Amino acid sequence: MTTTLITGANKGLGKETARQLIANGHTVWIAARDEARGRAAAKELGGRFVQLDVTDDASVASAIATIEADGGLDVLVNNAGIGLVALNGPDALKVFDTNAVGIVRVTEAALPVLKRSDNAVVVNLSSALGSFWANHEPSRPASHFSAIVYAASKAAVSMLTVQYARTVPEVKFNAVEPGYTATELGGTDPATSGGRPVGISARVIVRMATIGKDGPTGTFQEDDVELAW
Numbered sequence: 001m002t003t004t005l006i007t008g009a010n011k012g013l014g015k016e017t018a019r020q021l022i023a024n025g026h027t028v029w030i031a032a033r034d035e036a037r038g039r040a041a042a043k044e045l046g047g048r049f050v051q052l053d054v055t056d057d058a059s060v061a062s063a064i065a066t067i068e069a070d071g072g073l074d075v076l077v078n079n080a081g082i083g084l085v086a087l088n089g090p091d092a093l094k095v096f097d098t099n100a101v102g103i104v105r106v107t108e109a110a111l112p113v114l115k116r117s118d119n120a121v122v123v124n125l126s127s128a129l130g131s132f133w134a135n136h137e138p139s140r141p142a143s144h145f146s147a148i149v150y151a152a153s154k155a156a157v158s159m160l161t162v163q164y165a166r167t168v169p170e171v172k173f174n175a176v177e178p179g180y181t182a183t184e185l186g187g188t189d190p191a192t193s194g195g196r197p198v199g200i201s202a203r204v205i206v207r208m209a210t211i212g213k214d215g216p217t218g219t220f221q222e223d224d225v226e227l228a229w
């Protein structure tokens, strides 16, 4: 039995990943900062709810303690993220706190529990917008899309993945680019959003959350292929 924790799982890609992993037989902790939204998603999908705000150390510690007391953790999907576009100090701090520092908070709290699994896996939601390669490759949308702070926060997510993979070899860490997706973050208005459905984009998250003991670590993945950093 594989137990998986997904942050920000009350909607969007996190919720769809929970749906697909539950269908794969995982026991899934649907973590959400808002209790009502999280409980509703967990009830709909047949997952377990745990309150978890990735910007709040006490909330993270309490969530991991709940999961540990219930029997442990094999897979962590660091999915929670925001895409504020305002260019000012407080908003930039909020974006980095949620998208990058949040991963450090949750990963550090979860690592002692994950290390007891015989196949410990972490999947970090990055983005091609945070890829130095894609930002310089004319054929990639990331090379002509401006998202200054969000993209920088996702570059941080990618480097956190590389560094954690090297520093903690007993846990497999991989970053994923889910593709431009019609969610609240990606934009759900069909008139302005060219985002694809969550059902397709979540597949790469599921693929990397279900790797075996000999699976890769320290890689960046998109759909069925590896993506350049």
Ligand SMILES: NC(=O)c1ccc[n+]([C@@H]2O[C@H](COP(=O)([O-])OP(=O)(O)OC[C@H]3O[C@@H](n4cnc5c(N)ncnc54)[C@H](OP(=O)(O)O)[C@@H]3O)[C@@H](O)[C@H]2O)c1
Binding pocket: 007, 008, 009, 010, 011, 012, 013, 014, 032, 033, 034, 037, 052, 053, 054, 055, 078, 079, 080, 081, 082, 098, 125, 126, 127, 128, 177, 178, 179, 180, 181, 182, 183, 184, 185, 186, 187, 195
């Ligand atoms: N959509 C895309 O095109 C796209 C492309 C590349 C990467 N991504 C990444 O994919 C991930 C999921 O995004 P999405 O498109 O599914 O966006 P979404 O529909 O807006 O969902 C984001 C989720 O993160 C949660 N969240 C935000 N701040 C949080 C916090 N402080 N603590 C805990 N949860 C928090 C949200 O909870 P609330 O409901 O409480 O706000 C929500 O559940 C993000 O990391 C995003 O950067 C998305």
